[in-house]
Amino acid sequence: MVMIMNTRLEQDENDKWIGMGNQELLDYFSSYAAVKARHSYGPQGHRGMSVLIFESTARGYLEAERLHKHFAEQGTHREALGRRRGLFYPGGKRELYGYIAMKEDLDSFNQHSQGKSRLKFEMRSYQEMVVKQIRQMSEDNQQLIFYKNKVAKEQRQKVALEESFGIVSERLRKTMEENRIVRQRTKMQHEQNKEEMDFQEQFFKERIKFIHEARDEKEESFEKLQQQQREKVKQSNPNPSNTEEYRRRADEIAKFIKFQDEEMQAFVAERDKLIRAHEEKMVGMRERHWQEEVELEKEFDAELSHLMEKYTPDGSKVNTGNT
Structure with a gap:
């Protein structure tokens, strides 16, 4: 708090002193961050004693101290108030005095105040x-x-x-x-x-x-050739009137047919054998082909798994087992 002194202005028709109002005092010192103004009143009215109240923080204290220094630099501090007899500037403007409030100042401020009208305060150190x-x-x-x-x-x-x-x-x-x-x-x-x-x-x-x-x-064509040969032999029979010749030719034809039948049986047997051998070769060839294809698929699967494992993040491993 900063005491502001000499704030009463004039007497009214009842000889009571009137002084500066709260807002007037705040506006007068608007360059300082005061939050409230109070005035002291006694039996004769305004006592010319006022208080500017600042925030109860370090910032508020520093603002109050800044105002205190302002009064000191202007020569309107506590000591100057007791020494000077004139309370007005030349021209009649009232001169204000100010200083940091002490307990004695506030006790004096509350001298004529009772109950809620008393200014409550608490002393705290710097x-x-x-x-x-x-x-x-x-x-x-x-x-x-x-x-x-x-x-x-x-x-x-x-x-x-x-x-x-x-x-x-x-x-x-x-x-x-x-x-x-x-x-x-x-x-x-x-x-x-x-x-x-x-x-x-x-x-x-x-x-x-x-x-x-x-x-x-x-x-x-082969079968037709055999048939044609047999028919040709059959058609070469001699004149039946020559019994001896006819019988000889008939024997030859019978022998030829028998020989041909035997040869055909041998041909069929060898043909069947050849077919079986061919089929066995085909089966073996297909088996080798499928086995080779399976091996190629396994080889491709292993190489692909290795490639995926190489580029798999976070150390994850791709299963390279083959089924």
Whole structure:
């Protein structure tokens, strides 16, 4: 609190003193952060004694001290009030005096006040009001700076993480797109290879079909040749009038037919043997083909698993076991 003295102005018709109002006093010292003004009254009215009340904080105390120094620099401090006889400036303007309030000042202020009208106050030391609060403010400020720096650091880390996440996400997106393109190309290549394999399969099937048809035609020609030979021998019979010759030719024909039958039986037996041998070779060839194809598939599966394991993140391992 700062005591403001010589604030009464004039006497009214009842010879009672009137003085400055609360707002008038606050406006007069508006450059100082006072929050309230009070005036002391006695039997004769306004006593010319007023108080500017500041915040009960270090800031309020420093503002009060600043006003106290202002009065001291102007020569209107506590001691000057007791020395000077004139209470007006030249021209009649009232001169105000001021100083930091002490307990005696406030007791005097409350001299004629009773109950709620009394100005309540509490004495506190400079150490408590300023030094301690400034120290606390300094600690709070340091803590605030610490948390600001911490928040700024976390914000930078957040930005860095977001940027890293964005970069990783973009790389992942590009990788996925590249993988999609590779899979598409692989699929197209697989379909192309399948078409070529189907074409080759059809080509070889047609060749085999042609060989089978040529073989069937050759066997049919062979059978016809045998039949023609038999018919030719049968048609070469001599005149039945020559009994001896007829009998001789009949024996020859019978021998030829028997010989031909024996040869055909031998042919059929050897043909069956040849067919069985051919079928066994075909079975062996197909078995080797399927075995080779299985081995190729296993080899491809192992190489693909190794490739996936190489590019699997987080140390995960792809199962390379073969079924």
